Amino acid sequence: MPSILHFPRPRTFLHLISLRTATEFIAFTLAINKVTGLYGILALLTGYHLNPLQLSHYIYSLAVLALVCYLSPAIRQRDGDGVLKTLALAWLYVLDSVVNSVYTSLFGTGWFLILAQHLNEGTPVTGGVPGAGTMNATAGFTSPEHSVSQVDVIAAPGSGVLAGQEAVAFASGDGSGGTLGSVLFERGSIASIMVLGLLWLIRIYFCIIVLSFARSTVRQYIASTSTSTTATGSGYTQTDDPTMAESPFRAGGAREEGAGWRGGLGRLMLRFPSRRYWLGRDESEEEWVRATEGRFGGGGGGRGLRVKVPTGESVASGVGERERRARSGTGPPVPLVVGSKGMVPQ
Structure with a gap:
């Protein structure tokens, strides 16, 4: 498969900070975002009416907040329990993003339909939209119900004995708006959609x-606990496929992490987006090993750096050479010591 189709695997956050620091910051922002669920539940104690969509969102936010507080300390752990919790925290953030997109879509659809209804009177476009009634009741700038650009007054002779006129006033629109498409393509709506798109990116x-x-x-834990490792220390010889490392949650293996429901949960989380994403050998690792062997191992036919480790014979010959130079007087000067007669050779 071409490398351009690989799932992204950044090693830093915008090439500025480490992944661990970035993950701690992301978990903190997620916790702050879910604190709003607590305020939503407190609103019930004041007698505020919540529709089922709002209530479900607040309860969900409290559940995610509790999970984030439980899983976040595992970011700095390096044992099997920490690996499982780190995986769970990552997938919790991904699933929360999906759920939030559904809630945002429902809210945005209801809101734009409410605007379309107020621009086009008599068209019940908000029927069946979750939360539309609450938004319609609490949005202050959608009142009054009649939205017009001008008022036309038509006068006619009045009936009766006395002379007079009867006047009838009716609203006239400016010819714009009235449909959902016209509301979406307004200047303010387009700006809101662009901001939402940027935030979701x-x-x-x-x-x-x-x-x-x-x-x-996961890969660091496999490398540190593997019984047989390769040059990269990743333990790829543990499986039949030399390009795949052994899963730390493998059922029936020697690792205790694969037992029970925790092992099943770990195996489930390692299936997506693919097992190769989690356990496969990186091409960058192979290139690094080849480059390292070429520079320091003396092989590969390259012109890299050659480092020779002195052997026993070379060390012995070096000692003999120093002794020969010391006896012939061509070696380094003898250090002096301070005595009663001044500086004398040691």
Whole structure:
């Protein structure tokens, strides 16, 4: 498969900070975001009415907040329990992004339909949209219900004995708006959609960062606990496929991490986006090994740096050469010591 189709595997956050620091920051922002669920539940105690969509979102936010507080300390752990929790934290952030996109889509759809309804009176476009009633009741700038650009007054002779006129006023629109498409393409709506798109691009990049950190944590744990390692220390000889490392959550293996429901959860999380993403050998690792062997191992036919480690014979010959030069007087000067007669040779 071409490398351009590989799932992204960044090693730093914007080439500025480490993945661990970035993951800690992302987990902190997620916790701050979910604190809003606590305020939503407190609103119930004041008698505020919440629709089912709002209530479900607040309860969900509290559950995610509890999980983040439980899993975040594992970012700095390097044992099997820390690896499992780091994986769970990464997938929690990814799943939360998906759930938040659904809530945002429902809210945005209801909001734009409410605007379209107020621009086009008599068209019940908000029917069946979750939360539309609450947004319509609490949005202050959608009142009054009649939105017009001008008022036309038509006068006609009044009936009766006395002379007079009867006037009828009716609203006239400016010819713009009235449909969902016209609302979406307004200047303010386009700006809102662009901001939402930018925020979701950032959220997707954050997902890639937390998954990359979890991947590096899994691979470091495999390398540190593997019984037989290769030149890269990644333990790729543990499986039938030399390009795949042994899963730390393998069922029936020697590792205790693969037992019970925790092992099943770990194996499930390592299936997506693919097992090769988590356990496969990187091409960059192979290139690094070849370059290292060419420079320091004396092989490969390259013109890299050659480093010779002195053997026993060369060390012995070196000692003999120093002794010969010392006896012939061509060696380094003898250090002097301070005595009663001044500086004398030691």
